[in-house]
Amino acid sequence: MLNRRDFVRLAAAASAATSLPATMLPQAPKKIRYAAVGLGRISCQHFMPGTKLGQYGEITGLVSGHPDKAAKFAAEYGVPQKNIYTYETYDQMKDNPDIDAVYIGLPNNMHAEYTIRAAQAGKHVLCEKPMANTPADCRAMIDACHKANRKLMIGYRCQLEPTFIQARKMIQDGVIGKVWAIEAANGFNIAPNEWRSDAKYAGGGPLMDVGIYSLNACRWLLQEEPKDISAHSYVDPTDPRFKGVEETIGWVMTFPSGAIATCNTTYGASQEGFTRLHGSKGVLEIFGYGYDGIHMSLRSKPAVEAPQPDMNKDPHQFLVESDYFSRCILDNKEPGPNGEEGLRDMQAIARIYAAAKKA
Amino acid sequence: MLNRRDFVRLAAAASAATSLPATMLPQAPKKIRYAAVGLGRISCQHFMPGTKLGQYGEITGLVSGHPDKAAKFAAEYGVPQKNIYTYETYDQMKDNPDIDAVYIGLPNNMHAEYTIRAAQAGKHVLCEKPMANTPADCRAMIDACHKANRKLMIGYRCQLEPTFIQARKMIQDGVIGKVWAIEAANGFNIAPNEWRSDAKYAGGGPLMDVGIYSLNACRWLLQEEPKDISAHSYVDPTDPRFKGVEETIGWVMTFPSGAIATCNTTYGASQEGFTRLHGSKGVLEIFGYGYDGIHMSLRSKPAVEAPQPDMNKDPHQFLVESDYFSRCILDNKEPGPNGEEGLRDMQAIARIYAAAKKA
Numbered sequence: 176m177l178n179r180r181d182f183v184r185l186a187a188a189a190s191a192a193t194s195l196p197a198t199m200l201p202q203a204p205k206k207i208r209y210a211a212v213g214l215g216r217i218s219c220q221h222f223m224p225g226t227k228l229g230q231y232g233e234i235t236g237l238v239s240g241h242p243d244k245a246a247k248f249a250a251e252y253g254v255p256q257k258n259i260y261t262y263e264t265y266d267q268m269k270d271n272p273d274i275d276a277v278y279i280g281l282p283n284n285m286h287a288e289y290t291i292r293a294a295q296a297g298k299h300v301l302c303e304k305p306m307a308n309t310p311a312d313c314r315a316m317i318d319a320c321h322k323a324n325r326k327l328m329i330g331y332r333c334q335l336e337p338t339f340i341q342a343r344k345m346i347q348d349g350v351i352g353k354v355w356a357i358e359a360a361n362g363f364n365i366a367p368n369e370w371r372s373d374a375k376y377a378g379g380g381p382l383m384d385v386g387i388y389s390l391n392a393c394r395w396l397l398q399e400e401p402k403d404i405s406a407h408s409y410v411d412p413t414d415p416r417f418k419g420v421e422e423t424i425g426w427v428m429t430f431p432s433g434a435i436a437t438c439n440t441t442y443g444a445s446q447e448g449f450t451r452l453h454g455s456k457g458v459l460e461i462f463g464y465g466y467d468g469i470h471m472s473l474r475s476k477p478a479v480e481a482p483q484p485d486m487n488k489d490p491h492q493f494l495v496e497s498d499y500f501s502r503c504i505l506d507n508k509e510p511g512p513n514g515e516e517g518l519r520d521m522q523a524i525a526r527i528y529a530a531a532k533k534a
Numbered sequence: 535m536l537n538r539r540d541f542v543r544l545a546a547a548a549s550a551a552t553s554l555p556a557t558m559l560p561q562a563p564k565k566i567r568y569a570a571v572g573l574g575r576i577s578c579q580h581f582m583p584g585t586k587l588g589q590y591g592e593i594t595g596l597v598s599g600h601p602d603k604a605a606k607f608a609a610e611y612g613v614p615q616k617n618i619y620t621y622e623t624y625d626q627m628k629d630n631p632d633i634d635a636v637y638i639g640l641p642n643n644m645h646a647e648y649t650i651r652a653a654q655a656g657k658h659v660l661c662e663k664p665m666a667n668t669p670a671d672c673r674a675m676i677d678a679c680h681k682a683n684r685k686l687m688i689g690y691r692c693q694l695e696p697t698f699i700q701a702r703k704m705i706q707d708g709v710i711g712k713v714w715a716i717e718a719a720n721g722f723n724i725a726p727n728e729w730r731s732d733a734k735y736a737g738g739g740p741l742m743d744v745g746i747y748s749l750n751a752c753r754w755l756l757q758e759e760p761k762d763i764s765a766h767s768y769v770d771p772t773d774p775r776f777k778g779v780e781e782t783i784g785w786v787m788t789f790p791s792g793a794i795a796t797c798n799t800t801y802g803a804s805q806e807g808f809t810r811l812h813g814s815k816g817v818l819e820i821f822g823y824g825y826d827g828i829h830m831s832l833r834s835k836p837a838v839e840a841p842q843p844d845m846n847k848d849p850h851q852f853l854v855e856s857d858y859f860s861r862c863i864l865d866n867k868e869p870g871p872n873g874e875e876g877l878r879d880m881q882a883i884a885r886i887y888a889a890a891k892k893a
Contacts, residue, residue: 405764
């Protein structure tokens with residue numbers, strides 16, 4: 176997917192890097208300079224303010240189909256006119272050295288295309304979850320970033336949060352013993368006219384958008400991949416909110432260790448996110464996946480003092496996410512929630528949908 | 535299943551009832567006189583004390599294979615020696631006018647036989663859940679009680695508790711709107727050498743014993759029967775506690791209204807019982823199915839004051855159950871949780887096991 180010009184540029188850079196002594200290399204930039212792609216809620220209310228508060232990133236570019244919106248945020252973040260792109264001029268970013276990376280906050284169906292085009296333009300990519308609408312699209316994104324030697328991270332902010340990290344460590348350390356049963360749910364009552372309930376844009380319903388939190392929490396906390404999956408879904412055929420997507424979907428997953436997870440998600444009702452793990456020695460629950468803090472409760476035998484992790488308030492979770500990805504770029508480290516991680520969720524989601532369809 | 539002598543007796547009673555004026559009929563006894571069948575934990579610690587505290591029942595008989603145990607409880611409840619039976623002399627209860635009804639607190643695999651024999655001896659039957667180990671056994675129990683014109687109730691104490699009754703009414707009244715998603719779980723870490731984890735006695739694992747609470751709560755609160763069911767189960771093959779039964783089983787049920795329930799149960803970990811219903815206008819959760827009180831939380835839009843139902847402490851729930859069944863007998867009313875209700879759970883359980891086996 177790299178064009179000839181990219182190859183020449185990359186080859187020259189590689190040559191310079193190997194021919195100069197380390198002390199003479201140009202200093203790595205202190206901050207990663209991001210272009211926010213798509214000026215929706217998640218970009219404007221969460222990612223951009225989070226990045227601004229952080230240490231290692233700054234907003235230096237914008238991509239939008241709405242010139243007024245772009246102008247407004249350009250003024251707020253001090254973005255010069257020359258760094259404002261539309262979806263048509265997007266590829267010209269390759270000639271702009273003020274932009275190191277992009278943040279993809281677009282509808283799901285645009286994730287693959289704009290990730291691949293960003294990589295081809297020589298930019299690192301932080302892409303929102305769900306990674307894409309199909310495993311094949313995820314694979315193409317991974318390949319494009321790999322070929323361009325650019326980092327790719329998926330916006331699994333929970334994996335970077337102290338609550339989740341502490342929970343995973345406690346499970347690993349055996350604080351709740353052998354995990355046997357997990358219940359998880361996450362959902363909300365969706366407003367009319369959202370792209371998220373239109374299959375054309377979202378590729379699916381609540382499973383893609385918020386059920387993915389339950390799926391990812393089970394996989395990530397157990398550090399296992401689902402073995403068997405069964406599922407059932409339903410949509411009220413008379414409800415105009417739903418265009419080709421499920422309203423509610425419930426599924427059961429088994430894991431190689433023997434743990435069984437039952438998960439539910441809906442766009443028809445408010446469901447405060449929770450993942451509750453029952454082990455032979457105790458129960459650990461993580462609840463509230465919102466931007467205003469993720470909580471934990473712990474009951475174990477013998478009792479262990481319940482941790483009180485930092486309950487990061489919005490936009491602090493995005494600060495953590497943005498700074499984390501910036502450090503990955505600056506330190507040339509592979510992000511934890513990388514493209515392979517996003518792909519594995521999408522593979523499981525494809526299996527859940529297939530099971531529901533078959534059922 | 536009635537013998538000739540029973541028919542003659544019943545026919546004579548029927549004849550007397552129709553030939554005497556109502557005012558001349560013998561007064562119905564004020565209290566129903568129960569024989570407790572099986573002197574295990576549930577009979578001795580819950581049913582008998584509950585009945586003693588109640589208004590409409592008393593313990594006048596005991597059935598046990600342990601003479602010492604029987605003598606001890608006979609002294610406590612003032613039961614004369616002639617009203618103490620063994621499993622061999624059980625059928626002789628038919629000649630004992632001091633016993634109106636039996637409470638079956640035996641291992642699951644004995645429920646069918648001792649219910650049928652009680653009915654044949656002319657006694658009403660209050661049988662613990664799960665009703666029996668197979669739908670066919672349930673049907674035979676229903677038929678036997680029907681033929682003997684005896685009442686049959688299954689010990690679904692939750693259905694008689696103010697918390698559950700109020701929850702069902704709130705759902706019916708639309709307080710939480712249209713119910714879309716339900717999560718439920720109930721389980722515990724079982725001790726070694728319990729008959730409940732031996733297929734020979736229990737007919738299944740945690741699903742039969744405690745998972746049935748989740749199943750029954752979903753069915754009873756929605757007043758619907760499951761449509762589609764999928765399930766997965768697991769047992770640690772090296773754990774000697776489990777003899778032919780599952781350790782953990784998770785299942786998904788759909789209902790004709792479109793509601794989807796995901797349920798989980800295990801004998802490998804402590805799982806405080808809960809059923810959480812998510813509706814278009816709010817969330818209702820019932821939690822803690824123990825004998826020490828069933829609780830409820832409610833979040834709805836518009837907000838409705840959360841009810842504070844009577845949190846009945848042990849053995850109060852059994853008082854309610856015992857008195858309720860006594861009133862059904864005294865007033866000649868069909869119990870709510872009757873044999874058909876027990877059968878419907880067992881039919882669903884058979885489907886859940888079949889789905890897990892197929893998966």
